[in-house]
Amino acid sequence: MQVEIRDDFDLQKIAACGQCFRAKPLAGGVWRFLTGRHVLYIKKLADGLYDVSCGEADWQAVWAPYFDLARDYGALRAQADGGCPFVRDAVQCGCGLRVLRQDPWETLVTFIISQRKNIPAISRAVELLAARFGEPVGAAGEPVCAFPTPEALAAAAPEALAACSLGYRTAYVRDAAEKVSSGELDLRAIAVLDDEALFQALQQVRGVGRKVADCVCLFGYGRTARAPVDVWIARAIDGQFGGRNPFPAYGENAGIVQQYIFYYQKNPTSSNREK
DNA sequence: TATCAGGGCCTAG
C-alpha cells in the first residue's frame, strides 16, 4: 500500500545514523527494516509518497511509531539551533533523519554489542546472532530472521554466542538474556519508570553503563530527554562547546538534537570538514 | 603484514 509522509524522512540517513544496525538497501530502491518480529519493505515513490509492504493496521500500530512519525521534525529543526551556528549546520546536514522507537530488548542487546565496535562490526555481529538464533520472518526470496528472543539467547551455548563475534561481550549478552528471560528484569514493566529510574534499572545488566543505558532509554523507550555521550559526541562537546555538555539545555529534545550532531560529526559537509 | 581505533565497561588503584 502507499503512505504519505510529509515531514522529514530520508531512508538513507535513518539507516545510517547509527541507531539501528539491520536496515538494508535492497534492489530497486527498496529498504528493509526490522523490529521485533516485524519486517518492512519500503520504497520512495515521490516526494512524501512511499510504498510499504505492510497493511494499514501494522503501519499504524508498528511502523508509524517506529519512525516517530507523530513528531514534527521540521518544526523542531526550525527552533533547535538556539542561535548556535554549529547546531544550525548539524540539523541542516541531518535533515531527514528520525530517532527510531525500537524494540527495547533488541535495543538493549545491540547496544551492549556496540561497545568498542564500529558500525560495520556491530551489524555483522547482530546479523550473525539473528541468523543463528532468530526465527525466519522475511518475505519469499528474501530470507531474514527476527532478532532472537531473550529465551533463545539464554538457552544458547556460550561458545555459540561467542561465535557471533561478541568477544568479551558474550558474558554481557548472556547476563541480559538471563535477567530478561527469567523476569528479573522486566523490560515492559520498567517502561513506566521515570527517565532516571529507567536509566538506573537498565544498568543492572552487566556490560550496561551510562552510554548504553542512555541509548536504550532513547532508542528503545523513546526518552528523548536522554542524550548518550559517545566518542563522537564527546568530540563535539570538546571541539564545539568548550567542553560543556550542551544537551541538558535542550530538555525533551536533547536526544533528537544529539542525533543530528552525531550524524554531522560522522558526515561533515565539505565546508565544515576540518576536525 | 602490521598497527590502530572503534557509538564502553569493569576492576583495581
Added chain:
DNA sequence: CTAGGCCCTGAT
C-alpha cells in the same frame, strides 16, 4: 577519578 585490559573487526 584515572588507567589498563578486554575480544574482535574494519580501516589505513
